[in-house]
Amino acid sequence: DGGITQSPKYLFRKEGQNVTLSCEQNLNHDAMYWYRQDPGQGLRLIYYSQIVNDFQKGDIAEGYSVSREKKESFPLTVTSAQKNPTAFYLCASSKDRGNQPQHFGDGTRLSIL
């Protein structure tokens, strides 16, 4: 079955450390997205990519970086510059036309050690 796979499910970061969250999709979707979810808040967009080798900053991109070298993959790096990284991170993808909805992965919970 096609879908979006996020790994790991749980991740712990030490102070000053960069960590990378994986997101892979086999839906042949053009666009991919990273969201951050904090308690009591909706999802906030970190980065998105509409095509390979191109990506755009979302609303809260500071302290994060991404790459889109393959259509299927859109990894997110949480850098040491992100001072409050503890959150639930969701990756999504969609066909980038019309009213096509975004399909989401199961998420990664990132915590600070």
Place this chain on the structure above:
Amino acid sequence: AQTVTQSQPEMSVQEAETVTLSCTYDTSESDYYLFWYKQPPSRQMILVIRQEAYKQQNATENRFSVNFQKAAKSFSLKISDSQLGDAAMYFCAYRSAPWNYGGATNKLIFGTGTLLAVQP
């Protein structure tokens, strides 16, 4: 900039009863899409229903239906015959139509969510 507001942080409904979740949004655009997503305790985001702004007819998906009031910028979700499995966080989301940006963009703007409890 567009905003989405869900004014009910929590709601409760008896099993088999009907409940309505509210959502309002602010936009100056005339063409856009609206979505309701469900997030159960597993944290997976599941699409419940979608509505195109140019369609006057309210969308329905089985027990789920919407009341889309474009002039009032309101997009409420009605769940009929509520089931225990409907207990979840529900998010309303807005997306601009691609032509508003001169190209394709599928950026979603989410509300803060409504936590729905279903009582047996």
